[in-house]
Amino acid sequence: MNDRIKIRINELALKSLENNVTPEEFAELNNYVAESKESAGHYINFIRTYNNISDTGDIIESAQSFLNEAMNEMLWQNLVESENNAQALIEEPEEQVDNTIRIERKAPDRSSTIKVLVRIAAVLIIGFVIIWFDSIARRQAANENLIKIAKLDSTSNAVWQRESNFPVKGEWLWTGNYYLKQGFVELTFSNNETVVVEAPTKFSLRTPDSIFLHHGQVYATVPKEAIGFTIDTENAKIVDLGTEFGVYSDINGNTDLHVLKGKTQLLARKAESSNNTEIVVAGKARRIRPETEDIKEIKLNDQLFVREFDDTTGKLWKGENLNLADIVSGGNGFGEGIPDKGVDIQSGHLVQVLDTSDMIDGTPFYVVVEGSPYIDGVFVPGVIADSTQITSSGIKVKDIPKTDGKYWGYIFNGAWHDSHNVARHNLVLDGRPIPNDIPAITMHSNLGITFDLSELRKNLPNVDIKSFKTDFGISETMSILIDDKDFDFGEGPAAMNLKKTRKPSVDLWVFLDGKNIYKERISCFSPLYDIEVEIDNAGQYLTIVVSESDDGWGLDWAVFKNPQLVLSKKH
Amino acid sequence: MKNSSNNEIPLVKYEEFLQLFVNHQSKIFGYIITMVPCRSIAEDILQDTLLVMWRKFSDFTPGTNFAAWGVKIARLNILKFYERERNSHIKFNSEAVENISECLSDLNKKDDSNNTEIKALRSCMNKLTEIDQKMITFRYMRKYSIKEIGIHFGRSAHGIYKTMARIHNLLQKCVEREVSISQH
Numbered sequence: 001m002n003d004r005i006k007i008r009i010n011e012l013a014l015k016s017l018e019n020n021v022t023p024e025e026f027a028e029l030n031n032y033v034a035e036s037k038e039s040a041g042h043y044i045n046f047i048r049t050y051n052n053i054s055d056t057g058d059i060i061e062s063a064q065s066f067l068n069e070a071m072n073e074m075l076w077q078n079l080v081e082s083e084n085n086a087q088a089l090i091e092e093p094e095e096q097v098d099n100t101i102r103i104e105r106k107a108p109d110r111s112s113t114i115k116v117l118v119r120i121a122a123v124l125i126i127g128f129v130i131i132w133f134d135s136i137a138r139r140q141a142a143n144e145n146l147i148k149i150a151k152l153d154s155t156s157n158a159v160w161q162r163e164s165n166f167p168v169k170g171e172w173l174w175t176g177n178y179y180l181k182q183g184f185v186e187l188t189f190s191n192n193e194t195v196v197v198e199a200p201t202k203f204s205l206r207t208p209d210s211i212f213l214h215h216g217q218v219y220a221t222v223p224k225e226a227i228g229f230t231i232d233t234e235n236a237k238i239v240d241l242g243t244e245f246g247v248y249s250d251i252n253g254n255t256d257l258h259v260l261k262g263k264t265q266l267l268a269r270k271a272e273s274s275n276n277t278e279i280v281v282a283g284k285a286r287r288i289r290p291e292t293e294d295i296k297e298i299k300l301n302d303q304l305f306v307r308e309f310d311d312t313t314g315k316l317w318k319g320e321n322l323n324l325a326d327i328v329s330g331g332n333g334f335g336e337g338i339p340d341k342g343v344d345i346q347s348g349h350l351v352q353v354l355d356t357s358d359m360i361d362g363t364p365f366y367v368v369v370e371g372s373p374y375i376d377g378v379f380v381p382g383v384i385a386d387s388t389q390i391t392s393s394g395i396k397v398k399d400i401p402k403t404d405g406k407y408w409g410y411i412f413n414g415a416w417h418d419s420h421n422v423a424r425h426n427l428v429l430d431g432r433p434i435p436n437d438i439p440a441i442t443m444h445s446n447l448g449i450t451f452d453l454s455e456l457r458k459n460l461p462n463v464d465i466k467s468f469k470t471d472f473g474i475s476e477t478m479s480i481l482i483d484d485k486d487f488d489f490g491e492g493p494a495a496m497n498l499k500k501t502r503k504p505s506v507d508l509w510v511f512l513d514g515k516n517i518y519k520e521r522i523s524c525f526s527p528l529y530d531i532e533v534e535i536d537n538a539g540q541y542l543t544i545v546v547s548e549s550d551d552g553w554g555l556d557w558a559v560f561k562n563p564q565l566v567l568s569k570k571h
Numbered sequence: 572m573k574n575s576s577n578n579e580i581p582l583v584k585y586e587e588f589l590q591l592f593v594n595h596q597s598k599i600f601g602y603i604i605t606m607v608p609c610r611s612i613a614e615d616i617l618q619d620t621l622l623v624m625w626r627k628f629s630d631f632t633p634g635t636n637f638a639a640w641g642v643k644i645a646r647l648n649i650l651k652f653y654e655r656e657r658n659s660h661i662k663f664n665s666e667a668v669e670n671i672s673e674c675l676s677d678l679n680k681k682d683d684s685n686n687t688e689i690k691a692l693r694s695c696m697n698k699l700t701e702i703d704q705k706m707i708t709f710r711y712m713r714k715y716s717i718k719e720i721g722i723h724f725g726r727s728a729h730g731i732y733k734t735m736a737r738i739h740n741l742l743q744k745c746v747e748r749e750v751s752i753s754q755h
Contacts, residue, residue: 003740006740006743007733007736007737007740008736010735010736010737010739010740010743011732011733011735011736013608014732014735014736014739015732016608016609016661017604017608017609017610018609018610018716018717019609019610019611019612020717021660021661022660023660026660026661026662027660029608030662030663030664030667033663033667033670033671034663034664034666034667034670036670037670037673037674039670040667040670040671040673040674041674042743043605043671044605044671044674044675044678045743045746045747046739046743047601047604047605047608048601048688049688049692049739049742049743049746050739051597051600051601051604052688052689052692053692053696053707053711053742054710054711206714207708209708228705232714237715237719239723265723267719267722267723269716269719277722277723
């Protein structure tokens, strides 16, 4: 028998196994098998190989479940029959007295009652036995060799169904079915694919590079070397093409895919046509509904999935960036801070009631902020020429020139100004007032603040700080004063300069561990500055300074709109 | 053994039965799917077989070949299927059944070599080309349908069946070779 015939037998048998064979094709297979023992032997070898490769566990499991159900039905049937057939009993009176009335009524005899109890107990015991054997059989059937699929790297308040059977942090999950009832877990697969599972989620692990999501939500981060990692749901298959993506599947069969990085291939499982597959790229989201199996576009929600969590503090990360305005008001960068709260430059204390009536003379001393682990300290730049200390570790920079050493207010979470000569009002950038619900830091010249990035990283050790990003400008509302004919510009060359230009400007500086990584002179009515500065992974101290330029400190109502540290999951 | 019709709870026997079945399930199912090569039909026949095996477990003599006894019952169920589903086209004729039975009988006479075969199969899968390995993974590990694999590779289902058949042939030849080497 030549290879051509062998391959043909395989093809026909394969189609037959999958119920995809025509009567003519099966007749052809039958003819080959009937023709010679050699062909029949080849056919049998094919079936053996097929059985050894493919997972027939579900078929065997289903047969066992069928038997178990039949068993239970039989047992209960017997129980009912036993009750119905119970003998009537002549009840003896408790005391032997004359004229005893003998009452005849139908009741289970004692032997029947014992039998019933025995059967109930047996049914319960058998139930456990069935579960136990089911579990053994399921595991054996699911794979010839039960294999380790993924390591449980982190857990946070995780509660599994049948908890005692499930691993704790650091242990392996094997092929099988899992139901996370509460909390979060992170699984790491063999090619360093990580999957964060958020309860309540039911999933199965079957192969080393895939996960079957019955319902719930998961977020996958797949490195380049693991392209092809797959998430299956009841009606969809998502194949990674080098990416980060989240999948949500509800119990009604809807599957939502949100792609945050890279791209994926999405297939509707019951696709009738090849149109029901799509490459979904970063920034896009799709839904497959159970009734139509069509792929529909939906709005991306980039903060729907927990991407990272800290298993000691329980902090969750859903892809949001670190909000520096939140930090200057005592928060952790994720919304714990209080609006209008800020850092007092002289004491380093976090204060809620801000006294903004006057300009203050600064000192050359670096002031450590004790009230927040994420703020290293604050300072007034340029009090001493060419020597400003910018970290608690003693780093000094020479870049910042001598300033007048004066400043207004605090470094605080908010975008407003008030003083003795102007009423409180929201600051304005690019022609628009900054609304109260937009994170912002107001920072007049001459002020500086240093954040401790190492403390921030401790919260989310598997997340990198990629960059410092913000909009920045000087509020256009300073025109309230500059256009006032009675406004006092003061004296000296700087004041004269401001009087001449009528466009106050500042120098914005960014330092990382004392190294100047950004510097720009920015004046009022400049186009809005959209700044993004990369942060080195090893950097610890991020320092931001607003210093006066050659027009002095007057009217330097500088503000950072949406100041944030851009985060990205570590790969 | 007293079965359920005797109104007794054969708990210990049921445990024993399940354990025996777990140990021999692959042979019994293997027989069914060889005789009726269709997963969904084979699944139904396996269910019926399992139920009959349990009901007739009192007839089984401990210490004898459980798999052979199960196969005997499966054979009867397959015949019942043939009778019941007269219009099904997935039916071998008597010549084909005879050839299959003889080959299976020859195989049974040999030592149980399935574990050796599984080891050989693993080794052979590693020898496939990357694209062939991918196809096998997609089909059997990730359970893509042939149609889905076609979509993934931009090919027709017909073409994928042919390719899968070729890959199976490579694996069969390789397994035969490796098993043969291991036996010498």
